[in-house]
Amino acid sequence: MGWLICLCAIIGRELLRFLNQPTRLVSALVRPLLWLLVFATGFRAALGIAIAPPYQTYITYSIYVLPGLVGMVQLFNATQSSLSMVYDREMGSMRVLLTSPLPRWYLIICKLLAGIAVSLVQVYAFLAVAWLCGDDAPPLGYLTVLPALIANGLLLGALGLLLSSLIRQLENFAGVMNFVVFPMFFLSTALYPLWKIREGSALVADICAANPFTYGVELIRFALYGQIDPVATLVVLGCGGLLLAAAIIGYSPSRGLVRRKAA
Amino acid sequence: MHAANDAGDSASSSIALELSGVTHRFGAKRALDDVSFRVAAGSFTALLGANGAGKSTLFALATRLFDCATGSISVFGRDLKRHPGAALSRLGVVFQDTTLDLDLSVVQNLRYAAALHGIGRHDAEAGIERGLARFGMSDRRHEKARRLNGGHRRRVEIIRALMHQPALLLLDEPTVGLDVPTRRQLVEQVHRLSRDDGVAVLWATHLVDEIEGPNDRIVLLREGRVAEQGSVAEVLAAAGVDELGALFAPSAG
Numbered sequence: 281m282g283w284l285i286c287l288c289a290i291i292g293r294e295l296l297r298f299l300n301q302p303t304r305l306v307s308a309l310v311r312p313l314l315w316l317l318v319f320a321t322g323f324r325a326a327l328g329i330a331i332a333p334p335y336q337t338y339i340t341y342s343i344y345v346l347p348g349l350v351g352m353v354q355l356f357n358a359t360q361s362s363l364s365m366v367y368d369r370e371m372g373s374m375r376v377l378l379t380s381p382l383p384r385w386y387l388i389i390c391k392l393l394a395g396i397a398v399s400l401v402q403v404y405a406f407l408a409v410a411w412l413c414g415d416d417a418p419p420l421g422y423l424t425v426l427p428a429l430i431a432n433g434l435l436l437g438a439l440g441l442l443l444s445s446l447i448r449q450l451e452n453f454a455g456v457m458n459f460v461v462f463p464m465f466f467l468s469t470a471l472y473p474l475w476k477i478r479e480g481s482a483l484v485a486d487i488c489a490a491n492p493f494t495y496g497v498e499l500i501r502f503a504l505y506g507q508i509d510p511v512a513t514l515v516v517l518g519c520g521g522l523l524l525a526a527a528i529i530g531y532s533p534s535r536g537l538v539r540r541k542a543a
Numbered sequence: 544m545h546a547a548n549d550a551g552d553s554a555s556s557s558i559a560l561e562l563s564g565v566t567h568r569f570g571a572k573r574a575l576d577d578v579s580f581r582v583a584a585g586s587f588t589a590l591l592g593a594n595g596a597g598k599s600t601l602f603a604l605a606t607r608l609f610d611c612a613t614g615s616i617s618v619f620g621r622d623l624k625r626h627p628g629a630a631l632s633r634l635g636v637v638f639q640d641t642t643l644d645l646d647l648s649v650v651q652n653l654r655y656a657a658a659l660h661g662i663g664r665h666d667a668e669a670g671i672e673r674g675l676a677r678f679g680m681s682d683r684r685h686e687k688a689r690r691l692n693g694g695h696r697r698r699v700e701i702i703r704a705l706m707h708q709p710a711l712l713l714l715d716e717p718t719v720g721l722d723v724p725t726r727r728q729l730v731e732q733v734h735r736l737s738r739d740d741g742v743a744v745l746w747a748t749h750l751v752d753e754i755e756g757p758n759d760r761i762v763l764l765r766e767g768r769v770a771e772q773g774s775v776a777e778v779l780a781a782a783g784v785d786e787l788g789a790l791f792a793p794s795a796g
Contacts, residue, residue, distance in 0.1 A: 293644070371640070373643070376642050378608055380659035381628040
């Protein structure tokens with residue numbers, strides 16, 4: 281029971297902090313909406329999307345890019361959570377969490393689930409605005425996409441946790457954006473299908489195929505249409521599990537994230 | 544306030560905190576060197592040391608933010624490495640830096656801390672009311688932590704550390720940055736916790752006027768080593784000085 285109380289409190293705190301900062305929701309929506317309403321509109325005429333699963337007909341570019349932008353919302357939320365972990369560590373409030381008598385691994389999983397919960401609020405807010413703009417998915421898709429969002433949240437959240445355990449100072453975060461977040465997003469199928477990328481460069485296509493975020497986006501894409509992509513499911517859950525294990529080791533008292541800060 | 548969340552070992556229940564041969568390094572720097580001392584249940588022990596003496600490192604180890612490389616730490620007989628849950632459930636901690644979530648209200652901060660110890664909403668509310676009343680903070684329960692002054696933040700942090708009714712309270716230089724009257728009030732309030740409620744207190748400081756009287760015990764930390772320990776009179780006699788302020792003289796520079 282105590283474990284559940286702790287989990288609910290950590291999720292509640294993250295949601296409360298998120299809701300207390302309305303600008304965070306706005307900025308979380310502005311970025312993907314700019315892509316959807318400006319970038320995708322411009323590309324609509326230039327880029328044709330052939331029929332390929334899960335789509336059963338020709339689609340506009342904005343429909344194609346929607347799952348990628350959902351992935352983007354989750355990717356940037358994971359980055360924000362990671363940044364917030366480093367900030368909490370620097371400011372000291374992380375210590376309150378880590379001195380809980382519950383096991384450290386459990387506390388880390390609670391933080392991960394809290395980040396996923398916040399990302400779900402952001403994703404559904406984005407999907408609602410996209411729907412209002414005419415870029416919609418099948419009605420049932422908004423429900424069937426939920427497990428995929430949780431799985432992708434696990435992958436990206438675990439990556440964020442791992443990064444936060446490795447980063448020594450808040451200032452180092454610019455490097456994360458440049459060397460992790462942007463390459464992860466652009467070298468994926470978020471904006472272009474893999475076959476289209478391969479037409480331009482086989483090497484870039486191979487890199488995209490090796491990027492776990494590609495599988496997160498594809499998982500969401502298929503789930504939005506009520507389908508399961510088994511390969512994407514395995515890759516996302518497998519990589520998410522490995523990253524989570526690494527993050528738990530990173531936060532272990534024997535290794536010590538706070539070790540560097542305590543003197 | 545009652546002081547126990549689990550039964551603990553009866554044989555070791557008189558020792559709230561025990562450090563035995565604790566050594567810790569940060570790279571080449573030895574932060575703590577073979578530190579051993581005990582804090583008796585219900586006692587007030589001051590961990591005296593100049594800046595850089597190793598007090599904060601000791602606190603980080605005693606709260607298991609990270610494990611010590613050598614030696615052992617136990618809380619009421621429970622080894623911190625082998626039984627971290629049982630040990631941590633019996634101690635409360637106030638760190639040197641403010642660790643409140645500034646964007647949350649006082650009551651939200653306290654509820655969060657209670658939940659981290661598995662305390663449900665109903666029990667937490669009772670504890671919050673009790674703590675706020677005790678420290679004269681009832682009228683500020685809905686105020687954002689960001690709007691509180693330093694003294695009030697410290698009080699909230701102490702209330703938070705007591706939410707799960709620990710039998711051992713660790714405070715790392717809790718009066719840093721506070722004015723003299725607030726400092727005195729806080730020292731008195733924590734002494735009362737020890738005296739009236741039997742909570743063992745380890746109070747890290749470099750301010751000797753925070754040690755109230757002959758019953759307080761002292762552990763003097765100098766360059767990561769325990770230089771002296773005992774009652775005020777014992778430490779003064781062992782060091783061959785007349786007043787506590789003189790204890791800092793060798794490391795003052």
